[in-house]
Amino acid sequence: MTQAYHVPVLLDxxxxxxxLGDGSGAWMDATFGGGGHSxxxxxxxxxxGVLLGFDxxxxxxxxxxxxxxxTLVEANFRYAQQFLSLHGVENxxxxxxxxxxxxxxxxxxxxxFSLRMDGPLDMRMNPEIGISAAELxxxxxxxxxxxxxxxxxxxxxxxxxxxxIVAAHNVTPIITTADLVKVxxxxxxxxxxxxxxxxxxxxxxxxxxxxLAALKELLEQSSKLLKPGGRLVVIxxxxxxxxxxxxxxxxxxxxxxxxxxxxxxxxAPFVPISRKAIVASPEEVMNNPRARSARLRVAERTxxxxxx
Numbered sequence: 433m434t435q436a437y438h439v440p441v442l443l444d445x446x447x448x449x450x451x452l453g454d455g456s457g458a459w460m461d462a463t464f465g466g467g468g469h470s471x472x473x474x475x476x477x478x479x480x481g482v483l484l485g486f487d488x489x490x491x492x493x494x495x496x497x498x499x500x501x502x503t504l505v506e507a508n509f510r511y512a513q514q515f516l517s518l519h520g521v522e523n524x525x526x527x528x529x530x531x532x533x534x535x536x537x538x539x540x541x542x543x544x545f546s547l548r549m550d551g552p553l554d555m556r557m558n559p560e561i562g563i564s565a566a567e568l569x570x571x572x573x574x575x576x577x578x579x580x581x582x583x584x585x586x587x588x589x590x591x592x593x594x595x596x597i598v599a600a601h602n603v604t605p606i607i608t609t610a611d612l613v614k615v616x617x618x619x620x621x622x623x624x625x626x627x628x629x630x631x632x633x634x635x636x637x638x639x640x641x642x643x644l645a646a647l648k649e650l651l652e653q654s655s656k657l658l659k660p661g662g663r664l665v666v667i668x669x670x671x672x673x674x675x676x677x678x679x680x681x682x683x684x685x686x687x688x689x690x691x692x693x694x695x696x697x698x699x700a701p702f703v704p705i706s707r708k709a710i711v712a713s714p715e716e717v718m719n720n721p722r723a724r725s726a727r728l729r730v731a732e733r734t735x736x737x738x739x740x
Contacts, residue, residue, distance in 0.1 A: 490559070
């Protein structure tokens, strides 16, 4: 792994949260990326420990670790259960997920994730499947686009923004990041342009990659995969992700409906290790600005078994 590909966020805190113990057993890195977290996990495993890393981005293959204890699964983490079973792993001791976009993806113009550089408006985590953000804009009605902007970008007046994007696209196709920024610049609030652009880019990216649905599937599978005492460690970068993680870790569902028995004991598959999310230190943020928005949450699998 090179620093240019991706600098792992909250590295020490996430490794400590996994509680690797004597280094035995199986572990899962749901977002392999540049291999930063995986490399340190392997350093803490003994000869009987194994680690499966998941990544749907074909570029991540170049970072594969040369270690017989490591296996890279070229797939979205939403398929964790079936691929773990395929590799003979039924119950990993811990699952780590560092969500969002890697530094490499942001810094590669042709991937279309960054509004700082002009490139094809793609935004797919795996460029070989699904539709790009440009194709989404071409195919969606303004009503469909409005829902995406409201739900995933939390944009003010998503109806107006969606109408403007579709109207502009009907005149001149929006096929690059610069094309989109040009259209958005006419609506961007003064002094908050970059935040506005970021909200739109985030909304499109989440829709293109079905990110929140995939996260939900991973969280639900984690309660089936982890045995009591197993650790779930998740780093998120925006409120939509963090809210899902927080609610699931606390109540076992995404509506945060807490169930208690007659003694007042919470019935949930996980118990949060700390009430508040762990955030990066000022020093880490200075060295790695991407860490500024990172929120790390940790939960431990309980004895609770869902009847369903």
